[in-house]
Amino acid sequence: MKTRGLLWLAIGIAVLVALPLVVKSSFAIDIFIRILLFSFIGVAWNLMGGYAKQLSLGHAAYFGLGAYTSTILQVDFGISPWIGMVAGGVVAMLASLPIGWLCFRLRGPYFTIATIATAQALMLIFLKFRDLAWGAEGTTIPNLGNAPLMMQFDTKAAYYYVALALLALGLVITYLIERSWMGYYLVAIGEDEDAAEAIGVNAPKIKRHIYLISSFLTALAGTFYTQYIYFIDPATAFSFSISIALLQSWLGGSIGGVQLTVYSLILMAVILWRPTGLIGVATEAWQRYVTSKPVRA
Amino acid sequence: MWETVAQAVINGLLIGGIYALVSIGVTLIFGVVKIVNFAQGEFVMIGMYISFFLANQFGIDPLVSLLVSMPVLFVIGVLIQHFLIRRVLGPNDMPQIFLTFALSLLLLNLALMLFSANYRTVHTSYSDEAIHIGELYIPVAKLIAFVVAMALSGALWVFLHTTDLGKAMRAAAQNRDVATLMGINPNRVFCVALGIALALAGAAGSLLMPFYSAYPFVGQVFVLMAFVAVVLGTLGNVIGALIASLMMGVAESLGIQYIGADSGLIVVFAMLLLTLAFKPTGLGGGRAR
Numbered sequence: 220m221k222t223r224g225l226l227w228l229a230i231g232i233a234v235l236v237a238l239p240l241v242v243k244s245s246f247a248i249d250i251f252i253r254i255l256l257f258s259f260i261g262v263a264w265n266l267m268g269g270y271a272k273q274l275s276l277g278h279a280a281y282f283g284l285g286a287y288t289s290t291i292l293q294v295d296f297g298i299s300p301w302i303g304m305v306a307g308g309v310v311a312m313l314a315s316l317p318i319g320w321l322c323f324r325l326r327g328p329y330f331t332i333a334t335i336a337t338a339q340a341l342m343l344i345f346l347k348f349r350d351l352a353w354g355a356e357g358t359t360i361p362n363l364g365n366a367p368l369m370m371q372f373d374t375k376a377a378y379y380y381v382a383l384a385l386l387a388l389g390l391v392i393t394y395l396i397e398r399s400w401m402g403y404y405l406v407a408i409g410e411d412e413d414a415a416e417a418i419g420v421n422a423p424k425i426k427r428h429i430y431l432i433s434s435f436l437t438a439l440a441g442t443f444y445t446q447y448i449y450f451i452d453p454a455t456a457f458s459f460s461i462s463i464a465l466l467q468s469w470l471g472g473s474i475g476g477v478q479l480t481v482y483s484l485i486l487m488a489v490i491l492w493r494p495t496g497l498i499g500v501a502t503e504a505w506q507r508y509v510t511s512k513p514v515r516a
Numbered sequence: 517m518w519e520t521v522a523q524a525v526i527n528g529l530l531i532g533g534i535y536a537l538v539s540i541g542v543t544l545i546f547g548v549v550k551i552v553n554f555a556q557g558e559f560v561m562i563g564m565y566i567s568f569f570l571a572n573q574f575g576i577d578p579l580v581s582l583l584v585s586m587p588v589l590f591v592i593g594v595l596i597q598h599f600l601i602r603r604v605l606g607p608n609d610m611p612q613i614f615l616t617f618a619l620s621l622l623l624l625n626l627a628l629m630l631f632s633a634n635y636r637t638v639h640t641s642y643s644d645e646a647i648h649i650g651e652l653y654i655p656v657a658k659l660i661a662f663v664v665a666m667a668l669s670g671a672l673w674v675f676l677h678t679t680d681l682g683k684a685m686r687a688a689a690q691n692r693d694v695a696t697l698m699g700i701n702p703n704r705v706f707c708v709a710l711g712i713a714l715a716l717a718g719a720a721g722s723l724l725m726p727f728y729s730a731y732p733f734v735g736q737v738f739v740l741m742a743f744v745a746v747v748l749g750t751l752g753n754v755i756g757a758l759i760a761s762l763m764m765g766v767a768e769s770l771g772i773q774y775i776g777a778d779s780g781l782i783v784v785f786a787m788l789l790l791t792l793a794f795k796p797t798g799l800g801g802g803r804a805r
Contacts, residue, residue: 325792329751336785336792339740340785
């Protein structure tokens with residue numbers, strides 16, 4: 220069974236790696252890049268929202284901080300976005316400390332509202348300080364042609380592999396966390412925070428730690444996205460729809476290029492009829508029709 | 517000097533009345549049904565479009581179309597509770613947050629599809645009128661909106677405290693299980709709560725129409741303010757939401773006056789973050805979950 224699982228994993232990886240060699244349409248590759256990117260953000264968000272059930276709608280804050288840190292370093296100081304990406308992640312981690320301190324004292328809807336407010340407040344700050352970050356008009360990233368060291372490539376396939384690598388990183392980190400004591404603590408918090416605390420889980424500390432990791436990963440996505448679209452402004456970098464996209468990719472896997480109306484209809488249908496999400500439906504179907512295991516009620 | 521301050525305070529109070537209608541709706545739903553309605557702003561938007569189309573097609577004054585937008589949204593609220601929210605009520609609050617969120621996205625994007633992103637305005641005879649008191653300037657449309665908003669809030673308070681249904685709602689808000697044991701039908705109470713909350717949002721939309729543009733994203737402005745107000749005024753506390761909304765209107769207006777036109781919201785968010793840091797239960801007392 221174990222070897223079979225590994226076999227499927229190997230096939231999956233091979234397909235993903237070979238995809239740009241087969242698909243030549245740059246529109247299709249663009250869609251795949253977005254799918255990979257939003258899957259990656261979804262994976263980062265899932266550490267918080269999925270395992271510990273902390274419904275943050277403010278992850279755009281870290282996406283934006285990552286994007287701005289690398290862009291400021293690149294445009295003003297000529298530092299490569301590869302370094303800026305890590306720097307952005309560190310900035311996001313530092314920012315997550317006070318934000319986490321503030322938000323994790325709250326639970327449920329209070330927490331969600333507080334996270335929205337922090338992302339919005341950051342957007343306003345970046346709109347306000349024009350000297351620091353170009354204000355509302357934003358800026359374009361200087362186009363250097365094919366400069367891999369500056370995270371700029373002349374083929375979409377290269378961006379595809381970067382996005383794929385990010386997703387792989389996110390999945391490996393998730394896998395490691397899930398298998399560690401931390402993963403069990405997180406699930407315990409997600410199931411029932413009070414009960415978890417009663418058996419000795421230091422819930423605020425665990426939540427702060429996972430928030431650090433989650434915000435670091437989200438910031439990496441911010442840098443990549445800015446490099447990919449060559450443009451940054453507060454409305455894109457801190458957009459509410461980034462936070463929402465996280466939810467969507469988490470719930471249903473992302474579907475690039477479809478109208479948001481369809482998204483939200485699917486989202487509502489999934490919530491009403493299958494609160495476990497599309498993966499839950501797939502698992503159920505798999506168990507029912509393929510492995511014919513009894514389905515858990 | 518004092519005139520500038522007074523003018524800013526007046527502007528803030530007048531717009532605060534509209535914020536109050538939206539946030540009272542959010543806080544009522546939270547208090548009674550225990551869910552956060554992220555779609556509340558979109559119902560303001562629907563109220564605005566109802567008034568816009570009635571004014572545009574039939575020449576009906578936005579203040580009169582209040583009589584249409586409020587009942588329509590009341591019915592929408594009842595339907596949403598009965599067919600959507602009822603299905604996700606339970607100990608886990610994730611599906612509830614997702615549901616109202618998805619609803620917000622759906623309405624927003626439907627509006628974009630149907631009405632396009634254009635700004636729509638209604639011009640009324642009193643849109644440009646203003647009352648001058650000494651140096652102070654009070655726009656008539658905003659004054660009417662404020663007065664009607666306060667009247668509706670007052671009517672809600674009377675409803676909650678004097679009628680059987682209102683008392684049943686407050687009982688369900690305090691303890692759903694005990695209220696059910698006392699013979700209160702929770703779904704019926706929830707339907708009415710949703711209906712009233714959405715009717716208030718619709719009223720806010722109609723009242724805004726004489727001096728504000730309708731566009732699909734307009735709800736986002738108000739819902740953010742409403743969230744801040746309900747947290748500031750303690751989630752579930754109607755009077756708290758009302759007072760907090762007025763305070764925020766004033767804070768925003770003073771921020772615009774003294775820091776810069778783009779900074780009104782910064783003051784508001786600073787207020788929110790300070791409240792969360794030092795008194796997370798809000799100014800209305802009570803305890804956070």
